[in-house]
Each structure stands twice: as structure tokens, then as C-alpha cells.
Amino acid sequence: MSEPSTPLIEPVVLHARQRLRDGREKIRKRHDEGATGPQICAQITELFDRVILEIWNDIVTKQNARETASRLALIAHGGYGRCDIAPYSDVDLMLVPTRSVANAVQPLASALSRGIVDAGMQLGFSVRFPAEACKLAWKDPVIFSSLTESRLLCGSFHVYESFFETLRHGTMRRRNQLIESVQEARREERAKWGETNYLLRPNVKRSRGGLRDLQLIRWIGFACEGETELDRLVKLGSLPAGDYTRIRQAQAFLLRLRNELHFANGRSQDVLDRPTQMKIAEKWGYEPQEGRLAVEMFMQDYFEHTRNVRYASAYVYADARRSSLISRVFERVVSRRVDESIRVGPYHVWVVDRFLPSVAGNLSEVLRLMDVANRYSRRISHRTWQAIRLAMTNRPPGEPDAAAVRSFLSLMGRPGRLAELIRQLHELRVLEQFVPAMKRARGLLQFNEYHKYTVDRHCIRAVEAATQFESKEGPARERYRRLGDKLMLHLSLLIHDLGKGFEEDHSNVGKRIAAETADVLGLDEAASETLQWLVHKHLIMHYAAFRHDLNDPQIIAKFADDVGTVERLELLTLMSLADLTAVGPDVLTDWKEDLIEELYSRTKAYLETGRLPGQLSPQAIRKRDEIEQLLSSRSVSPLAHELLQQLPEPALLRPTIEFTANLLCETVAPLADGGTAPTICRGRFDASRGAIEYTVVMQPKAQPIGIFARATAALAACGLSILKAEITTLRDDWIWDTFLVEDQGSTANQDEHIRETGERVARMMTSGKPIPSQRKLWSSTVQSEASKIKLQPAEVSFDNDTMDCYTILLLFAYDRPGLLASISSVLANLKIVLHFAKIDTHLDQAVDVFYISELDGTKITAEERLQQIRGALLEAVDHVNE
Numbered sequence: 001m002s003e004p005s006t007p008l009i010e011p012v013v014l015h016a017r018q019r020l021r022d023g024r025e026k027i028r029k030r031h032d033e034g035a036t037g038p039q040i041c042a043q044i045t046e047l048f049d050r051v052i053l054e055i056w057n058d059i060v061t062k063q064n065a066r067e068t069a070s071r072l073a074l075i076a077h078g079g080y081g082r083c084d085i086a087p088y089s090d091v092d093l094m095l096v097p098t099r100s101v102a103n104a105v106q107p108l109a110s111a112l113s114r115g116i117v118d119a120g121m122q123l124g125f126s127v128r129f130p131a132e133a134c135k136l137a138w139k140d141p142v143i144f145s146s147l148t149e150s151r152l153l154c155g156s157f158h159v160y161e162s163f164f165e166t167l168r169h170g171t172m173r174r175r176n177q178l179i180e181s182v183q184e185a186r187r188e189e190r191a192k193w194g195e196t197n198y199l200l201r202p203n204v205k206r207s208r209g210g211l212r213d214l215q216l217i218r219w220i221g222f223a224c225e226g227e228t229e230l231d232r233l234v235k236l237g238s239l240p241a242g243d244y245t246r247i248r249q250a251q252a253f254l255l256r257l258r259n260e261l262h263f264a265n266g267r268s269q270d271v272l273d274r275p276t277q278m279k280i281a282e283k284w285g286y287e288p289q290e291g292r293l294a295v296e297m298f299m300q301d302y303f304e305h306t307r308n309v310r311y312a313s314a315y316v317y318a319d320a321r322r323s324s325l326i327s328r329v330f331e332r333v334v335s336r337r338v339d340e341s342i343r344v345g346p347y348h349v350w351v352v353d354r355f356l357p358s359v360a361g362n363l364s365e366v367l368r369l370m371d372v373a374n375r376y377s378r379r380i381s382h383r384t385w386q387a388i389r390l391a392m393t394n395r396p397p398g399e400p401d402a403a404a405v406r407s408f409l410s411l412m413g414r415p416g417r418l419a420e421l422i423r424q425l426h427e428l429r430v431l432e433q434f435v436p437a438m439k440r441a442r443g444l445l446q447f448n449e450y451h452k453y454t455v456d457r458h459c460i461r462a463v464e465a466a467t468q469f470e471s472k473e474g475p476a477r478e479r480y481r482r483l484g485d486k487l488m489l490h491l492s493l494l495i496h497d498l499g500k501g502f503e504e505d506h507s508n509v510g511k512r513i514a515a516e517t518a519d520v521l522g523l524d525e526a527a528s529e530t531l532q533w534l535v536h537k538h539l540i541m542h543y544a545a546f547r548h549d550l551n552d553p554q555i556i557a558k559f560a561d562d563v564g565t566v567e568r569l570e571l572l573t574l575m576s577l578a579d580l581t582a583v584g585p586d587v588l589t590d591w592k593e594d595l596i597e598e599l600y601s602r603t604k605a606y607l608e609t610g611r612l613p614g615q616l617s618p619q620a621i622r623k624r625d626e627i628e629q630l631l632s633s634r635s636v637s638p639l640a641h642e643l644l645q646q647l648p649e650p651a652l653l654r655p656t657i658e659f660t661a662n663l664l665c666e667t668v669a670p671l672a673d674g675g676t677a678p679t680i681c682r683g684r685f686d687a688s689r690g691a692i693e694y695t696v697v698m699q700p701k702a703q704p705i706g707i708f709a710r711a712t713a714a715l716a717a718c719g720l721s722i723l724k725a726e727i728t729t730l731r732d733d734w735i736w737d738t739f740l741v742e743d744q745g746s747t748a749n750q751d752e753h754i755r756e757t758g759e760r761v762a763r764m765m766t767s768g769k770p771i772p773s774q775r776k777l778w779s780s781t782v783q784s785e786a787s788k789i790k791l792q793p794a795e796v797s798f799d800n801d802t803m804d805c806y807t808i809l810l811l812f813a814y815d816r817p818g819l820l821a822s823i824s825s826v827l828a829n830l831k832i833v834l835h836f837a838k839i840d841t842h843l844d845q846a847v848d849v850f851y852i853s854e855l856d857g858t859k860i861t862a863e864e865r866l867q868q869i870r871g872a873l874l875e876a877v878d879h880v881n882e
Contacts, residue, residue: 009118012058016051016119023047024087028263037255041084048080048091048121053154055115059108068104072097073160074153078124081151082215082228084255087262088269090122092146093153096130096163122268130163134170141185144171144178145215148222168226175223179320182219186212200299200445200452202306204258205270209306211254213313214247220320238319242393243312250305257302272302291503296445303443303454311427315389318382338372341365349373350381360384360391363400363430367407370425374416385424392428400433405521408434412494413487419464422494426456434520437498437513444501452584455500461582462493466574475597476577479570488527489571491517492534493578499535511536534571537562541576545595547810547849549726549836550602551648553612554803560603569607573600591689591724591740620649623657630661637672640664646730651738654693659684667697667734679766681711681758685750689740691723692754694761696737705855706828707735708837713771713821714764715739718757722820725837794877796870800859806835806851807860809869813848813877822876823848830869831855 027043035043060069078092079085095112097105105127113125128136137144147167152160171178190208205211217239218228225236230248233239260280261269272280281298288294335345341355349372351359359365366388373380380388400408411421425431432439444455453461466489469480483489495517499509514535518528540562548555563569576596580588606612616624624644631640643664652660663682670678677699686693696711708727715722724740743757764771799808813819820839827834827850836851854860860869 010058010115012055013115013118016054016115019054020047020051020120023051027087031256031259031263037252037257037259038084040259041086041255044087045080045083045085048085049076049153051119051121052091052093052112052116055119056112056154059111059115063107063111065104065108068097068101068108069155071101071156071159072105073155073157073163075150075160075163076153077150078146079149081146081149082218083151084251086255086258086268088122088265088267089262090124090268091116092124094125094133094147094150095127096133096159097127098156098159099129102129130159130166133163134167137167138170138174138178141178141181145182145185145219148219148228149215168222171223172226175320178223179220179317182216182223183317186216201274202272202302203270204254204261204272207306209308209310211251211258213309214251214254216313217247217316220316224320239312239316240390240393242390243308243315246308247312250309253301253305254309290501292444292501296501299445300443300454303445307443315386319386321382342369342372344372344376344378347378348381349376349378350384351387356384356387357391360387361395363392363395363433364403364407366392366430367400367404367411370421371407371411374411374414374418374421377416379417379420380424389428392430397429397433399520402522405434409487409521412490413485415467415470415486418467418490419460422460422463426460435495435498435517436520437495437516440501441498446500453582455497458582459494459497462496462578463490465578465581466490466493469574469578476574479574482570483574488530488534489574491521492531492538492571493575496535496538496575496579507536507539510538530568530571533568534575537572538575538579541572541596541599542580545576545599546592547838547847548802548808549838549851550595550598551650552803552836556599556602556606556612558802559599560606563603563607566604566607569600569603573597589689591691594688616649616652620652623652626657627652627661627664630657631664634661634665636665637668639671640668643667643730643734643736647736648728650726651695651728651736654686655684655695663695663697679762681761681765683754683758685754686740691740692720692743694720694739694741694758696735696739696761696765698735698765699733700735705831705833706825707765708737708834709821709824709828710765710771711737711739711761712824714761715741716821717764717772718760719744720757722839725820725839727834727836729835794874796873798860798866798870800861803851803859805857805859806853809850809852811848811850811873811877819877820848822879823873826872826876827852827869830872832860832869833857 024044024047027040027047030043031040056074060066073096075081075094075096076092077094079089080091080093085091093112093116095105095109109125109127113123116123116125133143133147137147148171150160150164150167189206189212192206203210217230217233221230221233221238222228225233225238227233227236230239230244234241234244257272257280258270260283261272261276264276264279277299278295281293281295284298286294286298289297292300331345331347332343335343337343338349341352341359343350343352349369351369359369369380369384369388411418422431425434426438426442429439432442438456438459441455441459446455446458466480466486469476471477480486480489492514495513496510497506498513499506499511502509511532514532515528518531523531540559544550544555544559550556563572573596577588577593580592601617602612624647627644628641631644644660647660655663659682663680666680666682667678670676679696679698681694681696683692683694685691694715698707700707708725712722712725720739720741720743722739722741726738728736728738730736743753794811794813797810799810802808811823824834824837831854833853833855834850835853836849838849839847852860860866
């Protein structure tokens with residue numbers, strides 16, 4: 001029996017397919033030669049028109065359907081109807097027939113959709129009667145937004161005009177409902193693809209400030225005026241002329257960028273990932289400048305354009321909304337007068353109409369209004385703000401006068417709606433008149449996987465994070481509320497990272513920026529000195545808390561000496577917490593916050609009483625006494641009591657009393673019967689840190705070199721990612737090391753899984769056999785991107801000044817599975833004694849700190865030896881990255 005024959009593709013479709021392929025290639029060459037984004041989109045639209053019409057006309061002829069075709073309209077809509085379609089985007093078509101040809105249209109529709117798909121195009125297709133299409137549009141914001149961009153491709157103009165005029169007039173009658181509907185749909189899309197236009201892997205179409213927000217202006221314009229073309233909206237007063245100029249420039253940039261992404265991938269692609277950013281920056285001729293990479297210059301342009309789109313779309317949406325007459329009357333009736341020009345209502349603050357022209361163009365008056373808004377925690381009304389925005393946009397920049405400075409300082413000293421108001425000042429380009437360095441930082445990318453926002457965005461978010469302490473449970477709230485004048489904290493956070501983008505260390509540059517800002521703001525000498533110190537030293541708490549042993553008196557004494565006073569310690573602690581919060585989601589983890597609070601409490605105790613670590617806190621002493629009582633009730637060996645007395649504070653406070661007591665009993669039990677010291681690895685889930693903590697206990701037979709390496713290798717072999725490691729030696733001959741890990745292999749029976757993993761680690765450590773390689777895990781998108789770009793090479797540095805007894809080794813590298821195991825193995829092979837280790841990982845980055853010495857206990861100072869260690873470590877890092 002013969003196979004059923006495959007339907008032959010029509011010759012017209014084969015011709016259309018070849019025309020499409022050749023046409024795209026020709027247009028790509030024009031793109032590479034420098035044609036603008038709108039020009040390329042217009043050429044793609046023209047190509048698609050020719051291909052589709054060629055197929056349509058062939059179908060109409062072969063089906064002898066010219067009479068039917070004259071009574072329907074073939075309509076392009078969406079991006080295709082708008083004529084800004086990208087090279088590999090879907091084409092959206094709608095066939096709109098009259099009732100008289102309803103029965104005859106289906107064969108045409110089926111043949112057309114099949115022919116377009118066979119020609120190699122992605123198709124969105126529907127057949128709707130005019131009234132049906134309008135009703136669907138008014139119910140569904142996605143359909144509505146697409147049909148507002150309708151364009152007649154062929155067929156009856158009368159049918160098209162009837163449909164589109166019905167849509168237009170019906171939309172304007174439903175304007176409020178449809179505006180809120182498309183805005184909500186856009187809000188949901190932004191939440192999925194990126195609520196802020198400063199995301200560092202943006203979707204150029206869907207992220208905030210992207211092409212979709214440009215289109216939102218058109219859709220709102222259609223609801224209000226029945227028009228989508230931007231130049232018409234300017235003439236109708238719905239779009240300011242200044243915004244029109246800026247968003248036309250943004251449109252050209254974004255369309256060109258989207259075309260580049262499509263051509264480079266040979267398919268629809270709208271995500272601008274890190275490797276692609278680098279390639280485009282080079283292709284488009286960007287050059288590095290003043291310590292900034294070429295890719296950072298390119299992305300700064302991207303952020304400038306998306307910012308302008310975001311501002312314009314927000315303006316159009318706010319201007320189009322109509323609050324009810326009742327709500328407007330209510331707010332004005334219950335409002336009260338601040339002075340003759342400003343009134344405050346339950347929700348808004350505004351300028352009285354007759355004073356609005358004079359206030360809007362006066363910087364001092366605008367700052368005074370914002371200070372009032374912050375003091376009463378009210379929004380500035382839309383009418384007042386739009387008048388200010390238009391006036392300030394046309395105002396030439398200049399130095400603020402004394403009154404403006406006073407209002408700015410008053411504004412910065414209170415939480416209220418401070419972050420929102422700072423963003424508005426930044427939008428107006430007024431903020432840079434008070435903080436000149438903000439101008440250079442606008443849209444400045446930090447090209448790493450640690451920061452999620454640009455420099456200016458991060459600094460404003462840091463201020464916002466500080467103001468949110470007021471409503472956040474915990475010690476930060478009490479500390480924040482104790483600050484009478486919050487000016488220094490807010491101002492230092494606003495400028496703390498503005499020194500980035502230079503060759504010199506950003507903290508040193510930041511100190512000079514702080515001095516310059518203090519001069520502009522007329523701060524006195526004491527305030528200027530405090531501001532400079534906070535900006536210059538804003539990272540020292542992170543370094544001390546995350547990279548050093550907080551049980552070491554030397555570390556606390558040195559940090560306290562740097563800080564000097566409890567007042568500065570309070571400011572620096574709040575600054576450190578706010579800075580980490582502003583970096584990105586989930587950066588300030590519970591255990592990082594605990595480390596900062598631990599450093600704060602130890603330093604404060606030393607500054608106030610002179611008490612240094614080594615003297616346990618009352619809480620730790622109480623817990624040790626409870627463990628002591630539990631051990632006494634079990635009649636264990638005196639060795640257990642002796643080890644307990646030497647446990648450091650974290651080992652006493654973090655686990656439960658039962659966990660520590662059981663571990664001590666298990667450690668000494670074999671020795672009571674004359675046996676050998678066991679190797680034990682026990683784990684527990686730490687809910688406060690969302691990770692598992694394993695404790696390894698053993699008594700080495702010789703110098704404890706290589707034990708840490710075997711422990712990290714064993715943990716890695718079990719598929720565990722090490723977040724933190726702490727080394728402790730008890731009684732000079734017992735190892736008590738703890739490892740905080742993430743376990744992607746956790747099961748429903750977590751306790752049993754943790755127990756089995758601990759036993760496996762202990763067996764591998766004592767087997768004497770080579771430990772198998774770590775389990776291969778699927779890498780994340782972030783890790784794969786980092787492996788492609790590798791902009792920041794691994795760094796190894798040594799510090800022989802901080803500690804009297806040890807050399808401090810600091811390693812920065814892209815984190816990979818097995819990295820810590822490889823590093824510790826290198827140190828063991830070099831006969832380096834490891835006394836303390838602290839691991840700090842975030843996303844793709846690891847900062848590992850080790851206190852090391854030679855076998856004889858001396859510091860490592862010989863340059864030749866240091867170079868040997870550095871070379872071996874860098875080689876190991878490169879090997880892990882391969």
C-alpha cells in the first residue's frame with residue numbers, strides 16, 4: 001500500500017519564501033551599513049507586504065474569489081500595522097468580512113494562513129466581523145492595543161473604515177476603562193520582564209522604558225484623542241513637544257537595537273544579555289572613556305533613552321487619568337493652607353492656581369514645595385507637577401541659591417516620601433545642581449553580576465532602603481529612629497557610589513565628591529568631615545564583617561579605631577545595611593545582617609567598655625552553662641567539658657544546646673574505651689539563614705595541613721555549594737570547622753538526607769583515597785554569561801599589616817562548583833597552614849579570605865613565596881573556569 005502523498009507547496013509560496021530570504025539579507029546589509037532603525041523597520045514592513053500580497057492575490061485568482069475579496073478587508077495590526085516590525089517578528093493579520101460573504105471567506109482564510117506559514121513567517125491570524133472585533137477589543141487590553149495599530153493591507157476601504165471608525169469612537173467613549181485596562185496589562189508585563197528600566201539584562205521590548213512603553217503612549221492617545229501618531233498627539237496637546245523629541249530619538253535607538261538582536265540571532269530575540277551588550281558596543285563603535293568600559297558607555301545611552309521613554313509614558317498616563325469630580329471636590333474642601341500659595345489635602349499637596357506659573361519656574365519655590373510634600377508625606381498633585389516639569393525642563397541649569405539649598409537640606413533630613421521626591425528631582429535634572437557628580441553617574445552601568453542597578457539608581461535606592469528602616473522590625477529601626485537629624489545618613493547614601501567609573505578607587509574619588517557636595521550645600525567643617533568620612537569608609541564594615549574573624553580582638557580593635565565614636569558606628573551600620581539592600585533582591589541575607597549586627601555590638605561594647613572578643617557575651621555564657629549541665633547529666637569524659645570551654649561564641653550561639661552536647665559526646669565516646677579519635681560530620685538546617693550548617697570535628701595525627709582541603713572537596717563531591725566556612729582549633733589539637741552550604745539535592749526527608757550526607761563526608765575525609773570530583777550541576781544563565789564575559793580577572797592579594805601572627809590572603813574570582821576545594825588543595829600542597837577562612841559568595845562572585853602562615857607559624861613575607869602562592873592560586877582558578 002503506497003504512502004499518502006505530501007501536499008505540494010504552491011509555486012507562489014516557494015517564490016515568496018525565496019523573496020523573504022533574499023529580502024531579509026539585503027535589508028540586513030543596509031542595517032550593517034548604518035540605516036536607521038525606523039528605515040529598516042519600514043523596509044521589513046514593505047517586504048512582508050509584498051510577500052503576503054503575492055500569496056493573497058494568487059489565492060484569490062485560483063479560487064475565483066474577486067467578488068468575495070472586494071467585500072472584505074485584510075488588515076495588518078500590532079507592530080506590523082504600525083510599520084515598525086522587526087526582521088523576525090510575528091505578523092498579525094485580521095480578515096474582516098461583511099455578513100454577505102461570511103460563508104465564502106473560510107477557504108480564503110485557510111489558504112492564506114497556510115501559505116504565509118509555509119513561506120517562513122510567524123503568523124497571528126483571526127477572522128472577525130467588524131462589530132465582533134470591536135467588542136473583543138473593548139474587553140481585552142491585548143486585543144485592543146493591537147487593533148489600535150490597524151492598517152489596511154488590501155480589500156475594501158469601506159469595510160476597513162467602518163470597522164476602524166467604530167473602534168475609534170467606541171474607545172473614546174470608554175476611555176477611562178480602557179486606559180486603566182492597558183495600563184494594568186502593561187504593569188503586569190513589566191513585573192514579569194523588569195519593573196525598572198535599569199535592569200542589566202533588559203528586554204528591549206517589554207522591560208520598563210522599552211518599546212512597549214512607547215506603544216503605551218500611542219494606545220492612551222488613541223483612547224483619549226482617537227490618534228496614535230505621536231506628532232498628532234503633540235498638536236492635540238496630549239504629548240509635550242520636548243518629550244516628543246526625546247522619545248523619537250529613543251525610538252530610533254531602540255528599533256535599531258532590536259533589529260540588531262534579530263539579525264544577530266536569525267530569529268526573534270529581544271533580551272539584551274551581557275555578552276551581546278559587549279558585541280554591540282564594539283560593533284557600533286563605542287570606545288572606553290575615563291575608566292568606563294565601551295559596553296558601559298553603550299548601556300549608559302540605552303538607559304538614557306529608556307529613562308526618557310519612561311518619563312514620557314508616565315506623563316501621558318497621569319495626564320489622561322480623570323479623577324472623579326467628587327474626589328476632587330472632597331480633597332479641596334478638606335484641605336488646609338500651608339501658606340498663601342500651597343495647600344495640603346488628604347492625599348496631595350498642590351500650588352494654588354494663581355501662583356502656579358511663578359512657583360513652577362522658581363527652583364527655590366519648587367524645593368520648598370517638595371519639602372512640604374515630604375513633611376506631610378503627600379504626593380504632589382499631577383497638575384502642579386506637570387507645570388513644574390514643563391517649566392524646569394526649559395529652565396537653564398545654574399547654581400542653586402541659598403533658599404533652594406536650605407529647602408534641599410530640610411528635604412534630605414526627613415524620611416517621608418524622600419526617595420520618590422529625589423527621583424523626581426533627578427528626572428528634572430535638578431538633583432545634579434545640588435550633587436554635581438550625579439550628572440556623570442546618570443545611567444552609569446556597573447558591569448558585574450553583583451549590582452542589579454545603575455550607579456544613580458543604586459544610590460537613590462540606598463536612600464529609600466534607609467527610610468524604610470523606620471517601618472521595619474529589628475535593631476535597624478531603633479537605630480534609625482535614634483537619629484535626630486537624618487541628613488548625614490541620607491546624603492552620604494545618595495553620593496556613596498558616585499565615584500565609580502574612574503580608574504581610581506571609587507571610595508577615594510567619593511571622598512572628593514563628598515567635599516565638593518559639602519561646599520555646594522554650604523555644610524560646616526564638622527558636617528563636611530563626617531560626610532567625607534562616611535563616603536570614604538562606606539565599605540569598611542562589609543570588609544570587616546564578611547572577611548575577618550569577629551572573635552579576634554585585633555580585628556575589633558582595629559575596626560573600632562577606624563570608626564572612632566559610637567555616633568559614627570551607628571551611622572556606618574545603617575549605611576552598610578541600606579547599601580546592601582539597594583544592591584538587589586536577596587543580597588542582604590539574614591546571615592549577612594547577623595554578621596553586621598555582631599560587628600556592631602562587639603565594636604560598640606569595646607568603644608563603651610573596652611571589652612574585646614574572647615570574653616564571651618552573657619548570652620553565650622548562659623548557653624555554655626546549659627550545655628555544661630547537660631554534659632554533666634550524661635557523665636561524659638572531662639575532655640568534652642574541656643572542648644566546650646574553648647568553643648567560640650558563634651559555635652555556642654548558633655546550634656541548639658542538644659546539637660552541641662550530642663556532638664561533644666559523640667566526639668569523646670570512643671576515647672573512653674581506649675579507641676581512636678573519630679572523624680565526625682554532623683549537619684543541621686539553619687532556618688534563619690536558609691541553608692545547612694555542617695560541623696566537622698576531628699583530631700589530626702600530625703600538622704593539620706590538608707584537612708580543610710579534604711573537607712571542602714568532600715562537600716563539593718556531595719554537590720554542596722559552600723557559602724561560608726569557619727576554622728576553629730580547640731586545645732591546639734582538635735579541629736572544629738563549620739561550613740554553611742546550599743544543597744540542591746535536598747529531599748522531602750531532609751533530616752535523613754543531612755545525616756547521610758554528613759556520614760559520607762566523614763568517610764571520604766578518612767578513607768585516604770582521592771576524593772571524587774564534584775557532581776556536575778546545570779549552570780544558571782548568570783553563570784554562563786559570566787563565563788563568557790570574564791571582564792574581571794581573578795585577583796589574589798596579601799595583607800601583612802592587619803594581623804600580628806598571620807598573613808591575610810584575599811581571593812576574588814567568579815564562583816564555580818569546586819572553586820574552594822581547588823583553592824584549599826593548592827594551599828595544602830604548598831604546605832601553607834590555614835588558621836581561619838571566611839567565604840562570601842553572591843551570584844557568580846566569590847570573595848574568599850584566609851588567615852595563613854608557614855609550617856613554623858611565621859607570617860609569609862618573602863616576595864618570592866607570595867608570588868609562588870599567587871601564581872598557583874590563579875592557575876587553579878583558571879582550571880576550574882575551563
